[in-house]
Amino acid sequence: xxxxxxxxxxxxxxxxxxxxxxxxxxxxxxxxxxxxxxxxxxxxxxxxxxxxxxxxxxxxxxxxxxxxxxxxxxxxxxxxxxxxxxxxxxxxxxxxxxxxxxxxxxxxxxxxxxxxxxxxxxxxxxxxxxxxxxxxxxxxxxxxxxxxxxxxxxxxxxxxxxxxxxxxxxxxxxxxxxxxxxxxxxxxxxxxxxxxxxxxxxxxxxxxxxxxxxxxxxxxxxxxxxxxxxxxxxxxxxxxxxxxxxxxxxxxxxxxxxxxxxxxxxxxxxxxxxxxxxxxxxxxxxxxxxxxxxxxxxxxxxxxxxxxxxxxxxxxxxxxxxxxxxxxxxxxxxxxxxxxxxxxxxxxxxxxxxxxxxxxxxxxxxxxxxxxxxxxxxxxxxxxxxxxxxxxxxxxxxxxxxxxxxxxxxxxxxxxxxxxxxxxxxxxxxxxxxxxxxxxxxxxxxxx
Ligand code: GLU
Numbered sequence: 074x075x076x077x078x079x080x081x082x083x084x085x086x087x088x089x090x091x092x093x094x095x096x097x098x099x100x101x102x103x104x105x106x107x108x109x110x111x112x113x114x115x116x117x118x119x120x121x122x123x124x125x126x127x128x129x130x131x132x133x134x135x136x137x138x139x140x141x142x143x144x145x146x147x148x149x150x151x152x153x154x155x156x157x158x159x160x161x162x163x164x165x166x167x168x169x170x171x172x173x174x175x176x177x178x179x180x181x182x183x184x185x186x187x188x189x190x191x192x193x194x195x196x197x198x199x200x201x202x203x204x205x206x207x208x209x210x211x212x213x214x215x216x217x218x219x220x221x222x223x224x225x226x227x228x229x230x231x232x233x234x235x236x237x238x239x240x241x242x243x244x245x246x247x248x249x250x251x252x253x254x255x256x257x258x259x260x261x262x263x264x265x266x267x268x269x270x271x272x273x274x275x276x277x278x279x280x281x282x283x284x285x286x287x288x289x290x291x292x293x294x295x296x297x298x299x300x301x302x303x304x305x306x307x308x309x310x311x312x313x314x315x316x317x318x319x320x321x322x323x324x325x326x327x328x329x330x331x332x333x334x335x336x337x338x339x340x341x342x343x344x345x346x347x348x349x350x351x352x353x354x355x356x357x358x359x360x361x362x363x364x365x366x367x368x369x370x371x372x373x374x375x376x377x378x379x380x381x382x383x384x385x386x387x388x389x390x391x392x393x394x395x396x397x398x399x400x401x402x403x404x405x406x407x408x409x410x411x412x413x414x415x416x417x418x419x420x421x422x423x424x425x426x427x428x429x430x431x432x433x434x435x436x437x438x439x440x441x442x443x444x445x446x447x448x449x450x451x452x453x454x455x456x457x458x459x460x461x462x463x464x465x466x467x468x469x470x471x472x473x474x475x476x477x478x479x480x481x482x483x484x485x486x487x488x489x490x491x492x493x494x495x496x497x498x499x500x501x502x503x504x505x506x507x508x509x510x511x512x513x514x515x516x517x518x519x520x521x
Pocket of ligand 1: 165166167168189237238239240241242268269421446447449450451453
C-alpha cells in the first residue's frame with residue numbers, strides 16, 4: 074500500500090474509534106501526516122503496520138480516587154495512567170492534577186511523550202497520568218489525603234523499571250513528596266519510582282529548572298545557528314508555574330527582556346522586565362494569584378480576565394508555557410503582527426493546528442513542545458540514573474548535560490527536517506526522528 078493511503082486509513086480509523094477525544098485527535102492529526110515521507114522511504118514499516126500498532130496505547134488505567142475533605146465529607150475524583158509505549162524504556166511522564174483532565178487529555182499527553190522522550194536520546198518510554206482533582210483552594214491536609222489515596226491504587230502499576238511518574242500541572246514538590254511517602258509505606262521500596270523528588274531525598278539538582286531552562290537552551294541553539302542570541306531580545310511568556318518561571322529566569326540571564334507572564338485569571342505586562350524573584354515568591358512560596366504583582370510594581374499593569382496572546386506589543390520571541398490550546402488562529406495572527414519570529418513551546422501543545430498553520434505561513438520558526446520542552450523529562454531520566462547509582466550530581470553537571478541534550482534535540486530536528494527537504498519544519502523533524510527510534514525498537518523486539 075502507498076504510504077499516503079496507509080496514513081490516511083490509520084487516521085480515519087482512529088477518528089472513528091476515538092470520536093470526541095478532541096485533544097487526542099489533535100495530537101494524532103499533527104503527527105500522522107508528517108511521518109508519511111519517512112514511511113515512503115521505508116515501506117517495511119508500512120508492511121508491518123507500524124502506525125496501527127503504535128497508535129494503540131499498550132495499557133490504559135482508570136481508577137476511583139476517594140478522599141475526605143477537611144469537613145469530613147467524602148469526595149471522589151478520577152485517576153488515570155496511560156502506559157502508551159515501552160519500546161525504548163520504562164513508561165515515563167508526569168502526573169497532572171487539574172479539573173480539565175480527562176481521557177482525551179491524558180492520551181494526547183502520553184502520545185506526545187513517546188516522541189519527546191525518544192528525542193532526549195535516553196532510554197525512556199512514553200506515559201502520562203493524573204486526575205481531575207483541583208489542588209487550587211485545597212488545604213495541605215486535603216492534598217495529602219488525595220495523594221495518598223491516588224497512590225494507593227497507582228502503586229500497583231508502577232515501579233522504578235516499569236513506569237516512573239513525575240510532576241506536571243498541579244503536581245509539584247509538595248505532591249511528589251506525599252505520593253513518594255505513600256509509595257514507600259505501601260511497597261517498602263524507595264527512590265527511582267518517581268522523579269522530581271525534593272533535593273533532600275533522591276531529587277536531582279536542576280530538575281526544578283529543567284523544563285524552562287531547556288526550552289530557552291533550545292532557542293539559544295537555534296539563534297546560534299542564525300548568528301544571533303537572546304541579548305536584547307524581547308520575550309513574551311505565558312504562565313507563571315514551574316516551566317514559565319525558569320524559562321523567564323534563563324531568558325533574562327541570557328540578556329533578554331521578559332515582558333509578560335500570566336495565570337488562569339489574567340496577565341501581567343511589565344515594561345521594565347518581569348521580576349522573576351517576585352513571581353517565584355508569589356507562586357512557588359505563597360500560592361497567590363499573579364494579580365498581586367502590581368501591588369509592589371507600579372509600572373506594571375495587570376489585565377484581568379485577558380489572555381496575553383490578545384495583547385498588542387512588539388516582541389521577538391514567544392514562549393507559551395501555560396497549557397494546551399492557549400494560542401488559537403486569531404491569536405497567532407496577533408503574534409505575527411507583534412513581530413514574533415520564534416515560538417518555542419514550554420507547554421504541551423499550546424498552539425492549535427490552525428495557529429501553527431498561521432505561524433508557518435508567516436515564516437515564524439515554530440518549535441513544538443515535544444522538542445522544546447523535553448528538558449524536564451530528560452533531567453528526570455538523569456534523576457533515575459543518579460538514583461540507581463545512589464549518587465547525586467552537581468547542579469553544574471546536570472545543567473551542562475541538559476544544555477547538551479537540548480542542543481542535540483535541536484540539531485536532530487533541524488537535520489531531520491533538512492534530510493526530508495523541509496528546512497525549518499521542526500514539527501516534521503521532531504516527529505520523524507522521535508518516531509524512527511521507537512519504530513525500529515518495536516520492529517527489533519518483534520512487536521510489529
Ligand atoms: N511533565 C513533564 C513533561 O510534560 C515532565 C515529565 C517527567 O519528568 O517525567 O514532559
